[in-house]
Amino acid sequence: MPSNNPSNTDEHSSPKVGFISLGCPKALVDSERILTELRKDGYEVVPTYQDADVVVVNTCGFIDSAKKESLDTIGEALNENGKVIVTGCMGANAEDITNIHPNVLAVSGPHAYEQVVGAVHEYVPPSKEHDPFVDLIPPQGIKLTPRHYAYLKISEGCNHRCTFCIIPSMRGDLVSRPAGDVFAEAKGLVKSGVKELLVISQDTSAYGVDTKYKLEFHDGQPIRTKMLDLCKALGDLGVWVRLHYVYPYPHVDDIIPLMAEGKILPYLDIPFQHGSPKILKAMKRPGAIDNTLTRIKKWREICPELTIRSTFIVGFPGETEDDFQQLLDFIEEAQLDRVGAFTYSPVDGATANDLADHVPEDIKEQRLARFMEKQAKISEARLQLKIGKTLAIIIDEVDEEGAIGRSQADAPEIDGMVYLNDETHHQVGDIVLAKITHADEHDLWAESV
Numbered sequence: 001m002p003s004n005n006p007s008n009t010d011e012h013s014s015p016k017v018g019f020i021s022l023g024c025p026k027a028l029v030d031s032e033r034i035l036t037e038l039r040k041d042g043y044e045v046v047p048t049y050q051d052a053d054v055v056v057v058n059t060c061g062f063i064d065s066a067k068k069e070s071l072d073t074i075g076e077a078l079n080e081n082g083k084v085i086v087t088g089c090m091g092a093n094a095e096d097i098t099n100i101h102p103n104v105l106a107v108s109g110p111h112a113y114e115q116v117v118g119a120v121h122e123y124v125p126p127s128k129e130h131d132p133f134v135d136l137i138p139p140q141g142i143k144l145t146p147r148h149y150a151y152l153k154i155s156e157g158c159n160h161r162c163t164f165c166i167i168p169s170m171r172g173d174l175v176s177r178p179a180g181d182v183f184a185e186a187k188g189l190v191k192s193g194v195k196e197l198l199v200i201s202q203d204t205s206a207y208g209v210d211t212k213y214k215l216e217f218h219d220g221q222p223i224r225t226k227m228l229d230l231c232k233a234l235g236d237l238g239v240w241v242r243l244h245y246v247y248p249y250p251h252v253d254d255i256i257p258l259m260a261e262g263k264i265l266p267y268l269d270i271p272f273q274h275g276s277p278k279i280l281k282a283m284k285r286p287g288a289i290d291n292t293l294t295r296i297k298k299w300r301e302i303c304p305e306l307t308i309r310s311t312f313i314v315g316f317p318g319e320t321e322d323d324f325q326q327l328l329d330f331i332e333e334a335q336l337d338r339v340g341a342f343t344y345s346p347v348d349g350a351t352a353n354d355l356a357d358h359v360p361e362d363i364k365e366q367r368l369a370r371f372m373e374k375q376a377k378i379s380e381a382r383l384q385l386k387i388g389k390t391l392a393i394i395i396d397e398v399d400e401e402g403a404i405g406r407s408q409a410d411a412p413e414i415d416g417m418v419y420l421n422d423e424t425h426h427q428v429g430d431i432v433l434a435k436i437t438h439a440d441e442h443d444l445w446a447e448s449v
Helices: 025-040 064-080 113-123 167-171 179-191 227-235 250-260 277-283 289-302 321-334 361-384
Strands: 016-021 044-046 054-059 084-088 149-153 196-200 215-218 221-224 240-243 267-269 307-314 338-343 390-399 402-407 418-421 431-439 444-448
Touching: 016 025, 016 064, 025 044, 025 054, 025 084, 025 113, 025 149, 025 196, 054 064, 054 113, 064 084, 084 113, 149 179, 179 196, 179 215, 179 221, 179 227, 196 227, 221 227, 227 240, 227 250, 240 267, 250 267, 250 289, 277 321, 289 321, 307 321, 307 361, 321 361, 338 361, 361 431, 390 418, 418 431
Parallel strands: 016 044, 016 054, 054 084, 149 196, 196 240, 267 307, 307 338, 418 444
Antiparallel strands: 215 221, 390 402, 390 431, 402 418, 431 444
């Protein structure tokens, strides 16, 4: 176990940092940026507590279960190593951490890159022998994803005030990255071998609202800080471009033709959250369900291959059996391809906590089971329609049993897989054409053509 005295670190060796990244892809990008800065300063990233001079934990604080995981992870790191620096969403309220773990060295909030690096410098100083010209860092920085795909974060924060969410209090209001910077990063990632860009933010549709859609330039090319313009530019890079966390503003309709043309993937990740206008109003979410269903129908008319992924909250305060039935009716009508759901959980600071008529836990769980059973049937039926079709598959893994990949309808980590049994000749990152031969409620099986 490393000494707790930073002066004991051998000045002729590279100081070593352990890093644990929890939570969503947006937090993962924060972790990548912190690690890139630490590597530039000569720190070596190690995979075990025993080898680390200090451990950084990037926390998640979205719901109670995520907070518990973060606190448990911090406790484990303290027990195994003793020197722990905490950052991330849960760090926005430091007392939530220090009241439980008073021995952590430092706490900072989300995307506080300089504070984290500064704390590491304080407790484990960089080596005096570090030569930044020798310790080369890839131009795209340190990535925690496989080489063939990467997350592209286009903004921080959110202007919405959904009653179940405390993200704005942790990450602040919307701050869009300049379009020129985003496009430059995207081009660098593609040059490094990335074949799939996953566009993420708290609210991708709102990109550029805060800058009044400012015009930027990259290599003399004009590009507005706006979702449609960014999608057009990214679509010219010749790689898969997948949109996540899309709020259903009207201008999302303008993106669908780009999908139909093959410029970006025919995939929309839109968190609809519920199907009852009354509950959506209580959530402070768009509540015109009939309009939403009409738009979904129109989107599919323009782009029949469109995959829609969404998330829903079951058992929100005030949800009656009738409200829940409206939710079931909505997913039956919408025929969404990929769906995640969870029961409502009070989060400290969320205004929904003060709403009346909280739903009992046993009713929440019963409704969640009914919801997932219905959605499983919808998902299975939609996947059955793909049998016999030839699809492009990006390969994520190859072992002695064959290859495992994803279609354009599948985002990494959260959606289904495509299994190519006995096909061991593929390489990770290959994009191959394969005929779908079998499907269940989540995954596909295929053979290369």
